[in-house]
Amino acid sequence: xxILKFLPxxxxxxxxxxxxxxxxxxxxxxxxxxxxxxxxxxxxxIDKTEISDLDKKRILHAIDAELSSxxxxxxxxxxxxxxIFTKAQQxxxxxxxxxxxxxxxxxxxxxxxxxxxxxxxxSVEGNLYIDILDARKxxxxxxxVGTGYLTKNREKKEARINEFVxxxxxxxxxxx
Numbered sequence: 001x002x003i004l005k006f007l008p009x010x011x012x013x014x015x016x017x018x019x020x021x022x023x024x025x026x027x028x029x030x031x032x033x034x035x036x037x038x039x040x041x042x043x044x045x046i047d048k049t050e051i052s053d054l055d056k057k058r059i060l061h062a063i064d065a066e067l068s069s070x071x072x073x074x075x076x077x078x079x080x081x082x083x084i085f086t087k088a089q090q091x092x093x094x095x096x097x098x099x100x101x102x103x104x105x106x107x108x109x110x111x112x113x114x115x116x117x118x119x120x121x122x123s124v125e126g127n128l129y130i131d132i133l134d135a136r137k138x139x140x141x142x143x144x145v146g147t148g149y150l151t152k153n154r155e156k157k158e159a160r161i162n163e164f165v166x167x168x169x170x171x172x173x174x175x176x
Contacts, residue, residue, distance in 0.1 A: 021148035021164050025171040031134070031141045033173035038075035039067055042133065045083035058158055059084055062165035063130065070169075080141070083131040088124055088150065095119045126150040128164045132172065144168040 041060060049056060063082060096118050125147065132142040146164040151157055
């Protein structure tokens with residue numbers, strides 16, 4: 001009976017563990033990020049991103065919100081250019097399940113017996129890259145990537161994209 005009390009907690013940990021976004025970033029050590037106050041989107045690069053226009057809009061709105069919260073301003077003469085690109089791959093997980101019973105046959109000899117079956121599940125794992133380029137030098141100065149599971153559920157998609165962008169841009173600008 002005690003195990004039933006902990007089952008919801010275990011399920012919550014499992015669900016939140018599967019939904020997390022893994023983040024990594026890299027940057028040019030010689031760059032002074034304090035000089036960057038304005039930004040614009042790198043249209044040529046974003047146009048090449050192979051996702052729906054609706055998802056592009058969601059990502060760009062999320063980036064706008066995050067950069068605005070950091071005090072940056074969108075400008076036609078920016079200090080930095082923002083580019084995005086994505087990758088997605090289908091992940092296949094195979095889990096072997098076994099059932100064993102202590103009931104055997106014969107006197108004094110009770111080997112364990114049971115059945116085996118495999119469970120196959122698929123999911124789409126995606127990567128969102130956010131590149132920040134120095135607008136004057138036209139070179140990459142910072143890159144962040146978020147990796148996590150995607151959803152096709154329209155209601156959950158915007159929240160998932162916001163989560164990806166927020167976690168990636170949490171590491172921008174880098175703390176030296």
